[in-house]
Amino acid sequence: MGEGASEARxxxxxxxxxxxxxxxxxxxxxxxxxxxxxxVPLRAGNVVEVTGASPAAKTQILIQAAISCILPKTWNGIHxxxxxxxxxxxxxxxxxxxxxxxxxxxxxxxQANRLGNGAWWQLEESNVRNxxxxxxxxxxxxxxxxxxxxxxxxxxxxxxxxxELLSCLKTLHYRIRQQESCGSQVGVLMIDxxxxxxxxxxxxxxxxxxxxxxxxxxxxNVVETIVLEIKKLLxxxxxxxxxxxxxxxxxKYPTNENNRKFSSNDELSGNAAIKAQQPPFRExxxxxxxxxxxxxxxxxxxADHHSSQTGQESLxxxxxxxxxxxxxxxDQFIVDDVSKNLSQPLQV
Amino acid sequence: xxxxxxxxIAVEDFLLHDLYQLAxxxxxxxxxxxxxxxxxxxxxxxxxxxxxxxxxMELLEDLQRNKQTLSSGDKGVDSLLKGGFREGQLTELVGPxxxxxxxxxxxxxxxxxxxxxxxxxxxxxxxxxxxxxxxQFGSSSETSLGQKVISRISCHTVYDIYTMLEILQGLDVxxxxxxxxxxxxxxxxxxxxxxxxxxxxxxxxxxGSQGRALMVAxxxxxxxLAHEHSIAILVTNHxxxxxxxxxxxxxxxxxxxxxIPHVRLMLxxxxxxxxxxxxxxxxxxxxxxxxxxxxxxxxxxxxx
Numbered sequence: 001m002g003e004g005a006s007e008a009r010x011x012x013x014x015x016x017x018x019x020x021x022x023x024x025x026x027x028x029x030x031x032x033x034x035x036x037x038x039x040v041p042l043r044a045g046n047v048v049e050v051t052g053a054s055p056a057a058k059t060q061i062l063i064q065a066a067i068s069c070i071l072p073k074t075w076n077g078i079h080x081x082x083x084x085x086x087x088x089x090x091x092x093x094x095x096x097x098x099x100x101x102x103x104x105x106x107x108x109x110x111q112a113n114r115l116g117n118g119a120w121w122q123l124e125e126s127n128v129r130n131x132x133x134x135x136x137x138x139x140x141x142x143x144x145x146x147x148x149x150x151x152x153x154x155x156x157x158x159x160x161x162x163x164e165l166l167s168c169l170k171t172l173h174y175r176i177r178q179q180e181s182c183g184s185q186v187g188v189l190m191i192d193x194x195x196x197x198x199x200x201x202x203x204x205x206x207x208x209x210x211x212x213x214x215x216x217x218x219x220x221n222v223v224e225t226i227v228l229e230i231k232k233l234l235x236x237x238x239x240x241x242x243x244x245x246x247x248x249x250x251x252k253y254p255t256n257e258n259n260r261k262f263s264s265n266d267e268l269s270g271n272a273a274i275k276a277q278q279p280p281f282r283e284x285x286x287x288x289x290x291x292x293x294x295x296x297x298x299x300x301x302x303a304d305h306h307s308s309q310t311g312q313e314s315l316x317x318x319x320x321x322x323x324x325x326x327x328x329x330x331d332q333f334i335v336d337d338v339s340k341n342l343s344q345p346l347q348v
Numbered sequence: 349x350x351x352x353x354x355x356x357i358a359v360e361d362f363l364l365h366d367l368y369q370l371a372x373x374x375x376x377x378x379x380x381x382x383x384x385x386x387x388x389x390x391x392x393x394x395x396x397x398x399x400x401x402x403x404x405m406e407l408l409e410d411l412q413r414n415k416q417t418l419s420s421g422d423k424g425v426d427s428l429l430k431g432g433f434r435e436g437q438l439t440e441l442v443g444p445x446x447x448x449x450x451x452x453x454x455x456x457x458x459x460x461x462x463x464x465x466x467x468x469x470x471x472x473x474x475x476x477x478x479x480x481x482x483x484q485f486g487s488s489s490e491t492s493l494g495q496k497v498i499s500r501i502s503c504h505t506v507y508d509i510y511t512m513l514e515i516l517q518g519l520d521v522x523x524x525x526x527x528x529x530x531x532x533x534x535x536x537x538x539x540x541x542x543x544x545x546x547x548x549x550x551x552x553x554x555x556g557s558q559g560r561a562l563m564v565a566x567x568x569x570x571x572x573l574a575h576e577h578s579i580a581i582l583v584t585n586h587x588x589x590x591x592x593x594x595x596x597x598x599x600x601x602x603x604x605x606x607x608i609p610h611v612r613l614m615l616x617x618x619x620x621x622x623x624x625x626x627x628x629x630x631x632x633x634x635x636x637x638x639x640x641x642x643x644x645x646x647x648x649x650x651x652x
Contacts, residue, residue: 052608053603053606054603054607054630055606055629055630055636059426059632060561087484088401093607094568094572094575095570095571095607095610095632096632097610097632097633098407098408098411098634099408099411099633100632100633101402101404102408103633120614148405151403151404151405151408152403152404152405153403153404154403154404155401155402155403156401156402156403156407157398157399157400157401157402158399158575159399160568160571160572161568163360163363164397164398164399166363166364166399167363167394167395167397168399170363170367170391171391171394171395171398175401193607196607197564199557199560199561199562199563199564199604200561200565202561203557203558203561206557206558217360217364221364222364225363225364225365228366230467232368246606246607247603248604249603250602250603282634296631316635316636316637330514335635336635
């Protein structure tokens with residue numbers, strides 16, 4: 001009887017307190033804020049889909065989010081605000097330009113350096129006032145060692161067709177384990193872009209001569225397998241998936257800023273319900289992928305921005321809108337030579 | 349005695365199935381160990397097929413060591429593109445008919461053959477290639493290009509997309525089997541397809557997936573060639589009516605093609621004078637919208 005009582009007491013007492021459990025869960029499945037996707041905090045296991053017609057700066061968004069991930073939180077006393085984790089970049093578009101990543105990373109490091117060493121910089125400036133090397137100093141005032149360690153946290157592979165993609169996903173678990181044994185953790189899995197082999201896979205569907213026992217290499221089967229493999233990865237490792245998707249059908253009635261303004265007038269006449277139900281673009285991904293995605297963003301091109309600061313004639317301006325979860329504000333941003341500037345959100 | 353189980357399965361079948369389910373299925377069979385061994389062998393074969401993951405520094409190293417920037421032959425374009433065409437990238441030039449696309453291509457071919465001492469493969473679809481004209485694109489207006497430089501450019505006439513695919517596949521095999529002793533000596537640096545839209549447009553008709561799948565296959569083959577053999581590829585495309593508000597013309601080949609080239613340039617010509625404007629529609633490391641004005645070189649004239 002005594003044994004049973006102590007056993008029962010042990011069972012009731014539990015393994016850990018609520019505080020311990022919360023601190024463990026928050027550490028493993030912490031909220032991530034990845035600019036420029038920082039309007040909605042992301043958690044491990046989230047799958048974010050960024051849709052936009054080409055060109056829409058989708059890859060730029062991935063690069064900026066990647067930089068937020070590979071930067072450390074602090075280094076040598078300067079606060080960078082990053083996650084210090086690895087980024088796995090699956091390039092299905094095969095167009096990734098590492099120069100752009102390098103440019104944007106250097107710019108971020110310079111910015112953080114200037115902010116971090118504010119007082120020091122002003123002091124230095126007065127000391128080296130008419131010295132030409134001051135300009136050079138400003139260009140190299142970032143930590144080379146930090147730059148290299150950040151670039152090494154960016155892992156890249158390209159796939160030229162669906163079979164290569166499936167092969168890569170199947171062996172990804174072991175590669176991540178290898179990295180984790182070296183002490184580095186993976187933060188984000190990026191896919192650019194998810195609909196790249198759509199037409200090729202659709203053709204395989206129509207040409208499939210599989211018998212009943214064999215699973216044919218069709219579009220639905222390929223996408224189902226991709227979703228399955230990523231789901232297994234998400235179970236084993238805590239990471240966020242961000243995938244870009246280029247539109248493959250032309251929009252007959254492109255929804256741009258002007259159309260949105262008209263729709264707000266239509267609300268009075270009761271057309272709001274119809275407008276809200278109209279999908280912003282023609283969806284082509286199979287339902288297995290659509291059900292897998294937890295967050296959706298759409299990028300549209302807005303009117304060209306005339307920048308008086310840089311003196312350039314016109315820079316491309318884009319708008320970023322969260323479709324899922326639906327936010328009422330839309331971010332506007334422009335892409336210029338050194339960075340991507342997020343301007344004030346436009347209240348719609 | 350051991351039971352040998354012969355299972356006729358292709359790698360594709362293997363890739364489409366869930367490994368854990370396969371292993372669980374194997375467990376239920378009599379010779380579970382042998383089957384599991386087979387699965388492990390297949391997995392190692394799959395892993396051999398996979399490319400290795402490269403980190404950011406390794407990507408930069410490959411870029412700086414292997415992928416040089418080739419001058420286009422026009423100073424304005426070179427300054428717009430920060431050097432010119434990059435090896436490993438697919439550059440598309442879009443323009444209406446008789447806007448000077450072929451001239452641009454021939455000028456680029458001459459520039460690569462002369463300044464970078466590289467071989468050029470020119471695929472001509474419209475019988476517009478002219479060796480005499482290319483010879484005039486030398487850097488000095490006095491003398492035309494010498495025989496040695498011209499011989500670096502080889503031209504093939506291509507009338508349909510299947511011939512082009514054959515040529516590209518043959519090129520891939522040839523380049524793979526060549527032993528690179530001296531990287532800079534006489535290797536293929538530029539591939540020109542003038543114009544790729546005339547090869548693709550005939551097969552794009554209708555809403556079926558065959559035409560677009562073939563277009564995507566061509567695009568990926570070009571990008572793979574460019575990346576693996578460090579070649580710059582220049583293709584031309586024509587324009588079609590846009591039918592919308594504002595913009596009158598747009599590039600042909602549709603929405604899917606937009607994601608294929610690394611760099612897209614728009615060429616427009618002012619027919620009153622011989623001025624051309626080239627603007628960036630898309631670039632992997634530069635914002636779009638920037639333009640440059642240049643002058644078409646007439647016979648025996650200097651380029652401004």
